[in-house]
Amino acid sequence: MAGLDDVFGDLFASVDGVALFSPSGSYYEQVTAVEDLNVIVVGTENSVGAETFVELPLEFEDVTERIRFGLEGALEQDVIEDGDELLCATSAFSDGIDTISRVRADAESHTGIYDLFAKSRAEPEVVKAVLELAIELGQKGQKGKPVGALFVVGDAGKVMNKSRPLSYNPFEKSHVHVGDPIVNVMLKEFSRLDGAFVISDAGKIVSAYRYLEPSAEGVDIPKGLGARHMAGGAITRDTNAIAIVLSESDGLVRAFKGGELILEVDPEAY
Ligand SMILES: Nc1ncnc2c1ncn2[C@@H]1O[C@H](COP(=O)(O)OP(=O)(O)OP(=O)(O)O)[C@@H](O)[C@H]1O
Numbered sequence: 001m002a003g004l005d006d007v008f009g010d011l012f013a014s015v016d017g018v019a020l021f022s023p024s025g026s027y028y029e030q031v032t033a034v035e036d037l038n039v040i041v042v043g044t045e046n047s048v049g050a051e052t053f054v055e056l057p058l059e060f061e062d063v064t065e066r067i068r069f070g071l072e073g074a075l076e077q078d079v080i081e082d083g084d085e086l087l088c089a090t091s092a093f094s095d096g097i098d099t100i101s102r103v104r105a106d107a108e109s110h111t112g113i114y115d116l117f118a119k120s121r122a123e124p125e126v127v128k129a130v131l132e133l134a135i136e137l138g139q140k141g142q143k144g145k146p147v148g149a150l151f152v153v154g155d156a157g158k159v160m161n162k163s164r165p166l167s168y169n170p171f172e173k174s175h176v177h178v179g180d181p182i183v184n185v186m187l188k189e190f191s192r193l194d195g196a197f198v199i200s201d202a203g204k205i206v207s208a209y210r211y212l213e214p215s216a217e218g219v220d221i222p223k224g225l226g227a228r229h230m231a232g233g234a235i236t237r238d239t240n241a242i243a244i245v246l247s248e249s250d251g252l253v254r255a256f257k258g259g260e261l262i263l264e265v266d267p268e269a270y
């Protein structure tokens with residue numbers, strides 16, 4: 001008589017590895033006890049002290065997104081290879097692992113989020129805080145209205161040299177950092193106003209209201225995006241900063257690096 005193993009066994013037959021998304025300690029121990037198995041832990045923190053760990057910058061609500069970003073990070077860290085078949089175990093309905101998907105790692109579907117975190121000059125925590133802020137602003141808007149914003153993160157000295165003030169800088173002489181709850185409230189308030197925020201590698205808010213004046217030569221950003229995106233993209237070619245841009249018109253959050261669009265996310269998907 002056939003059992004469930006005969007029906008579902010194909011799902012885990014000859015996989016190249018298992019990706020455990022935020023497993024409990026006992027779950028992790030059980031899986032690592034299986035012989036000859038490549039086990040990767042994926043999550044916002046390595047709470048089980050796994051040997052092979054891929055950090056997620058955000059808790060992705062959507063399971064397919066979570067798996068896609070996790071595998072992109074694993075590919076980026078060379079802990080899996082293009083074409084590997086992975087058994088991904090994650091939670092979809094409860095707090096614990098309740099869902100298994102067999103997924104082929106595909107280097108082609110690379111979105112760029114790992115480049116943004118792993119290869120930026122600014123500290124990953126800072127990039128994460130700004131990305132989260134932009135996503136949150138995109139979800140809530142400013143008093144219910146869609147709002148746009150431009151954050152330039154890292155290499156602040158150079159960014160300041162390639163920009164000028166549109167108005168008095170409310171962050172002059174202050175020592176506030178992104179991620180601070182009070183600062184997030186301030187940034188949201190100021191996001192109604194023109195220009196860019198300039199943030200240092202360590203997350204200090206250097207200035208608001210900056211008008212960016214990078215050379216736009218050789219900057220290749222998708223057609224249809226306006227001046228905010230062009231300025232954000234171009235400043236990242238002239239400096240080692242990254243730019244995180246929330247569009248007022250289409251509501252998407254985009255990240256630029258080296259003059260190129262490397263990430264596009266829909267805040268409503270998080
Ligand atoms: N060079 C610049 N430096 C800083 N901020 C800029 C610059 N150019 C435009 N902005 C800001 O972007 C705002 C929107 O401009 P614009 O509509 O042309 O950009 P966009 O790329 O279409 O962005 P959105 O999708 O939000 O409309 C401006 O009101 C201004 O605050």
Ligand SMILES: [Mn+2]
Binds near residue numbers: 226227249
């Ligand atoms: Mn516009």
